[in-house]
């Protein structure tokens with residue numbers, strides 16, 4: 022969690038790129054994954070396992086977006102979920118993840134190179150779509166978080182429409198994120214989506230958000246995107262309170278919110 026472990030087993034704390042814009046460059050991720058063995062964005066599974074368990078059962082078919090070199094899929098597998106597909110845009114991440122899972126005997130987990138903005142799956146085929154810190158990548162050049170650039174909104178909506186499409190009629194999208202509800206709700210609650218939107222928080226000093234979007238559960242009196250300012254937990258923190266390089270994702274929001 023928040024630490025990088027290279028193949029020699031040494032840890033590098035906070036060794037991120039000089040600017041968060043690098044996260045938009047697929048070459049950045051390929052280079053990074055060619056030397057980095059494990060890095061867990063936000064928090065590791067142990068911190069939100071209690072929140073996941075009521076939504077995922079051993080029979081669930083699960084799609085993880087942007088797996089990187091996280092242990093999330095392994096942890097789900099150890100908890101009895103065997104039908105897991107992971108995707109990542111980075112060919113290096115995919116190859117490394119495939120090798121690692123095979124070496125650990127987790128042969129059923131599928132790992133594919135794919136873009137979350139263009140999901141190569143048929144409609145309504147997963148019970149759960151999950152991502153941790155992956156949607157965040159789309160926001161690194163969003164500008165003002167209250168008024169994200171149209172190009173950012175277009176990409177995020179493309180991703181969300183794909184997630185909504187591949188979920189079964191009663192499927193759940195779980196998004197584990199830094200993004201606060203007043204920034205995420207207008208996007209999650211766009212009129213074309215039939216899911217309800219709820220969230221919990223986890224973490225100690227810093228609150229992370231655990232969103233659950235349940236397809237087919239949107240209430241009929243919810244007319245669409247919420248524009249009102251919502252009550253939010255007090256999470257205006259200094260960057261050095263975040264572990265590793267997580268602070269890079271937060272830069273825009275902190276500047277405007279603190």
Ligand SMILES: C[S@@+](CC[C@H](N)C(=O)[O-])C[C@H]1O[C@@H](n2cnc3c(N)ncnc32)[C@H](O)[C@@H]1O
Nearest residue numbers: 050061062087088089091109110111136137153
């Ligand atoms: C911030 S990391 C999160 C990794 C992992 N989920 C975790 O929790 O540690 C973002 C990951 O998303 C991947 N990624 C970026 N853009 C993507 C896209 N369009 N489609 C799929 N994966 C993408 C990156 O290669 C990287 O592995």
